[in-house]
Amino acid sequence: xxxxxxxxxxxxxxxxxxxxxxxVVTPKAFKVRAKVTxxxxxxxxxxxxxxxxGSNLRVRVDADAKRDDSRTExxxxxxxxxxxxxxxxxDYAKDKTDLTQPxxxxxxxxxxxxxxxxxxxxxxxxxxxxRQKILHPSSLEVDDDGExxxxxxxxxxxxxxxxxxxxxxxxxxGAVLIELQKYLDTTFRLNVRREREIRDHWKRVMQCDPARWxxxxxxxxxxxxxxxxxxxxxxxxxxxxxxxxxxAASAQRLSQRIDEIKHFWNSxxxxxxxxxxxxxxxxxxxxxxxxxxRAKDRDxxxxxAGIIHGVMPALxxxxxYRRIAGGTEGERYSNGFIxxxxxxxxxxxxGTTPEQTTAVMATSPGVLELLPNHLYPRPWxxxxxxxxxxxEDKEQQxxxxxxxxxxxxxxxxxxxxxxINPHLADPAGLFKNQPGGVAGVIRKAIDAAEHMxxxxxxxxxxxxxxxxxxxxxxxxxYAFYGSDADRRAYGTVSWAARVPPANxxxxxxxxxxxxxPAGYTPKGGREVVIExxxxxxxxxxxxxxxxxxxxxxxxASGVDxxxxxxxxxxxxxxxxxxxxxAMLLLTRHLIVKIVQGxx
Numbered sequence: 001x002x003x004x005x006x007x008x009x010x011x012x013x014x015x016x017x018x019x020x021x022x023x024v025v026t027p028k029a030f031k032v033r034a035k036v037t038x039x040x041x042x043x044x045x046x047x048x049x050x051x052x053x054g055s056n057l058r059v060r061v062d063a064d065a066k067r068d069d070s071r072t073e074x075x076x077x078x079x080x081x082x083x084x085x086x087x088x089x090x091d092y093a094k095d096k097t098d099l100t101q102p103x104x105x106x107x108x109x110x111x112x113x114x115x116x117x118x119x120x121x122x123x124x125x126x127x128x129x130x131r132q133k134i135l136h137p138s139s140l141e142v143d144d145d146g147e148x149x150x151x152x153x154x155x156x157x158x159x160x161x162x163x164x165x166x167x168x169x170x171x172x173x174g175a176v177l178i179e180l181q182k183y184l185d186t187t188f189r190l191n192v193r194r195e196r197e198i199r200d201h202w203k204r205v206m207q208c209d210p211a212r213w214x215x216x217x218x219x220x221x222x223x224x225x226x227x228x229x230x231x232x233x234x235x236x237x238x239x240x241x242x243x244x245x246x247x248a249a250s251a252q253r254l255s256q257r258i259d260e261i262k263h264f265w266n267s268x269x270x271x272x273x274x275x276x277x278x279x280x281x282x283x284x285x286x287x288x289x290x291x292x293x294r295a296k297d298r299d300x301x302x303x304x305a306g307i308i309h310g311v312m313p314a315l316x317x318x319x320x321y322r323r324i325a326g327g328t329e330g331e332r333y334s335n336g337f338i339x340x341x342x343x344x345x346x347x348x349x350x351g352t353t354p355e356q357t358t359a360v361m362a363t364s365p366g367v368l369e370l371l372p373n374h375l376y377p378r379p380w381x382x383x384x385x386x387x388x389x390x391x392e393d394k395e396q397q398x399x400x401x402x403x404x405x406x407x408x409x410x411x412x413x414x415x416x417x418x419x420i421n422p423h424l425a426d427p428a429g430l431f432k433n434q435p436g437g438v439a440g441v442i443r444k445a446i447d448a449a450e451h452m453x454x455x456x457x458x459x460x461x462x463x464x465x466x467x468x469x470x471x472x473x474x475x476x477x478y479a480f481y482g483s484d485a486d487r488r489a490y491g492t493v494s495w496a497a498r499v500p501p502a503n504x505x506x507x508x509x510x511x512x513x514x515x516x517p518a519g520y521t522p523k524g525g526r527e528v529v530i531e532x533x534x535x536x537x538x539x540x541x542x543x544x545x546x547x548x549x550x551x552x553x554x555x556a557s558g559v560d561x562x563x564x565x566x567x568x569x570x571x572x573x574x575x576x577x578x579x580x581x582a583m584l585l586l587t588r589h590l591i592v593k594i595v596q597g598x599x
Contacts, residue, residue, distance in 0.1 A: 012159065013268045040233040043265045043272040044305060044595065046180055047237045049254060050168045051281025051311075051575075052370065053350075055240030057107040057135075058143035059100060099134045106134050109169040110345075111147050120348040128359035129427040131351065135360045136430060137244035142167050142253070144240075152178040164257070167240030173280070176578040176587070177236055180278075183588065184234035187226050198226060205585050205592075212582040214483065214569035221592050229595045233270075237261060241286060246365035246448045248456055251289035258290070262303070274305040276594055278587060280578060281551070282370060284312030284479075289456045291474040298459055299475050306476035306594030308587055311577045313551045314471065314479075314558030316372035316453075318380050318490040324361045325419050326524035326540050327353045339573075354524055355424050362425040363441045365448035371419070373453040374406055375468060377554050381409075382494040383417065383538070385507055395496075398512045407450045411443060416517035416528045416538075417495060473562050476597065478590045480567035480583060481556035482548025487573055491545025491552035495526070497536040505534040550574035 099106050110119040126134070146166040151157050160166070165177055183201045191197050198206070202221070210218045239257045241250035258275055265272035279287045287307050294302040322329060328350040330343050351357035361367040372380055383399035401417070402409040413422045426438040434441055458469040499507065507530065515528035518535065525539040545552035551574060560566050572580040578587075 013265075013270070015268065040231060041270050042232045043270045044232045044234055044598065045237055045261050045265070045272065045275045046184065046234050046591065047239055047254075047258065047261070047275055047277050048168070048173065048177060048180075049239055049241070049277060049279045049283035049287050050173055051279075051283050052243045052366065053107070053109060054169045054172055054280065054283070055107075055167055055243055056105065056109075056143040056146035056169070057140045057242060057244075058145075059102050059104045059106050060139055060141045061103050100139075105143055105145075106140055108143070108146060109171070110349075111149075111169070111171045116342075116345050120345040124348040124352075127427075128355045128424070129429075131356055132359040132426070132428045132430065135244060135364075137242065137364050137366070140242050140244065142240045142242060146170065149174045149178075152182045155181055163236065164238040164240065168238045172575055173238065173578060176278070176584060177238060179584050180234070180588070180591075181236040184236065184591065187230040198223060202226060202588075205589050208582065208585050208589070212569070212571075213480070213586045214567045218589075219593075221589060225592055225596055229592045232595065232598070234276075234591075235265075241283075243282060243366045244360075244364040246452055247282070247285045247289055247369050248448070248452055250286045250366070251293060251456075254286055254290040255293055258294075258303070274303050274598060276305050276591055277307045278310070278591075279307065279312065280310050281312060281574065282366070284309040284314070285369065285452075285457065288472060288474065289452070292456060292472050295474075298472065301475050304474055304476075305598055306478070306590075307474045308590050308594075309477065309479040309559065309563075310583065310587075311481050311548050311551055311556065311574050312479060312559065313370055313555050315376040315555040317370055317551050317555055318372055318493045319550055320361075320367065320370040321372070321381065321419050322490055322493050322540060323350065323357050324367070325354060325417075327351055327357055329542075352524075354421065354520065355427075358421060358424040359427050362420045362422075363431070363438070363445050365445045365452070368410070368445050368449040369452050371410060371449065372406060372555070373457075375458070375471065375558065376406070378402060378406075380492045381417065382492055383512060384494055384496045385512075385536075386496060386498045388501060396507075398507055398509050407446060410446050410449075413439065413442065415513070416515050416526055471558065471562055473559070476594060477559075477563040478565050478567075478593075479556075479559040479563050480569055480577075480586060481551065481553075481559070482570065482572060482574065482577070483546050483553045483556070483568035484548060484570040484572075485546045486570075487547060487549045488543035489545055489547030489550055489552040489574075490543050491547070491554050494541040494544070495538040496541055497528075497538040499536065500534075503534055505531050548572065548574040548577065 098104065110116040144161065144164065144166045146168065147170045148157055148160050148165055149170045151160055186199055187202060188196050189199055206221050210216060237257075239254050241253050243250070261275065262272045277287045287309070291302065291304050291307060294304065296302070319329070328347045330347040351360065379400035379402065381401040382397055385396050385398055387394045387396070410419055412418055413420055420442055422439050422442060425442060426432070431438040431441045436443070454469070457472055459472045460469040505511070511530050515530045515536075518527040518529050520526060521537055521539070523539070525537055527535060527537050529535050545554060547553050547556065553568070557566070557568065567586060569582065572583060577583050
């Protein structure tokens with residue numbers, strides 16, 4: 001009779017390529033043998049890239065870090081020398097309340113309900129100047145010491161940390177990392193008759209109703225495709241980035257990590273030629289920029305076998321304007337009680353008022369790169385008035401923006417509907433000695449966003465000046481996104497004001513556009529004075545477009561016609577897309593399809 005076995009952790013790989021598995025010494029009478037699974041020597045790493053706010057950040061540990069806007073070198077890899085890290089920990093240990101000390105965890109998204117309450121309370125007390133100091137782009141780097149959660153079967157927490165799992169938010173991404181690590185390397189098994197059969201977790205992928213993925217039909221995975229797929233090993237990595245910096249800088253970090261990961265396996269007598277990238281939200285912009293930097297031309301896949309984008313704001317998102325200009329939106333009538341509690345906690349952390357949000361976002365290129373780009377359907381910024389006529393509200397649209405170049409609208413800091421009020425952008429006085437002051441820093445950040453949109457994420461179709469070009473995507477790209485009427489997002493942002501009955505000023509597009517800003521309302525609205533005598537209070541209307549609560553369909557669907565396949569699904573919110581069962585099945589389905597192109 002065959003002796004029973006018990007699985008132990010996957011073997012680690014020594015520098016010489018040796019596989020090392022560890023068990024325990026037992027008495028001879030103990031007949032249960034240790035069972036270790038040895039992966040293929042052909043390796044395709046799967047690299048997960050998170051969305052904005054999904055990477056843990058700390059204050060840079062190098063002694064020369066300066067709080068200015070001049071740093072352009074490659075961001076830290078998040079793996080400082082031990083001496084620098086120890087010094088930073090000692091500095092922070094002196095005063096754990098000071099999140100501006102070297103090594104301090106400046107940004108750690110909360111995990112769990114209780115942690116969320118404490119974080120929300122702490123951030124709610126922080127004034128705009130302190131928020132700016134803590135979340136200053138050039139003073140931060142990726143923090144790989146975040147919470148890991150429980151280790152998946154066969155993987156130690158040390159290996160999880162080495163693979164970058166501590167760089168990303170556990171609550172948002174722990175499920176996808178664990179699922180991929182748990183299931184990608186186990187495809188077939190022997191049944192009681194010693195016959196090969198497909199494991200149940202792959203049968204669920206093969207049998208999933210395509211309607212759950214937002215399509216009517218799909219080319220299902222076949223057993224022969226799984227045979228080809230099973231010839232490789234799929235270690236799962238996470239790569240965070242400083243989401244306050246430009247996605248171009250973050251793409252450099254991702255590219256560097258790809259090189260490091262490939263070198264790790266190749267130097268240990270494994271064959272690692274290509275990687276697969278899975279992205280969430282803003283991480284899609286980072287991955288696209290990375291893919292383009294590694295490719296010789298538009299059709300060159302380089303060493304990236306394929307990319308899977310989840311809920312990417314392909315053309316930007318008007319919610320970025322809404323949050324900078326008016327503070328973070330909170331609860332909504334369509335939410336349930338629990339969802340509104342979560343939304344209100346996020347508001348406290350991200351900033352309730354434009355004073356709080358502008359202090360962080362206005363000079364952060366990464367945030368500004370989420371504004372609607374030059375390809376986003378226009379107009380998306382509307383100004384409306386409401387008048388009472390015959391006991392009914394009459395709505396009139398008086399402005400539709402942007403009328404021309406959206407980046408010129410972003411550079412406009414004088415109009416009352418401006419996205420950035422420069423008087424709110426530097427409460428800590430960090431830029432007073434910079435050339436051009438805070439206005440110069442704002443312009444530099446907007447220039448970086450325009451460069452990212454027009455030069456990196458767009459391929460010009462001709463040299464003719466003014467050509468919009470077409471979006472760049474890796475030639476083997478798949479994407480899924482939310483298209484849910486019950487999860488509305490800002491497809492447009494509408495400023496609306498009620499006109500008083502005795503108004504003596506005829507409102508026109510011209511005098512409304514040229515109105516003088518006169519202040520803010522308590523909830524982020526704006527007071528304006530038209531022709532020096534009529535005061536109006538403009539407030540932002542709510543979400544108006546199907547989406548995923550954050551990215552509207554008109555932006556997410558910007559991938560359509562440019563990638564191999566898209567999936568417009570429902571039933572999940574933006575932040576929860578990689579905790580949704582159907583989307584996790586779809587991700588594994590697409591990984592198998594990508595691998596078919598690798599011989």
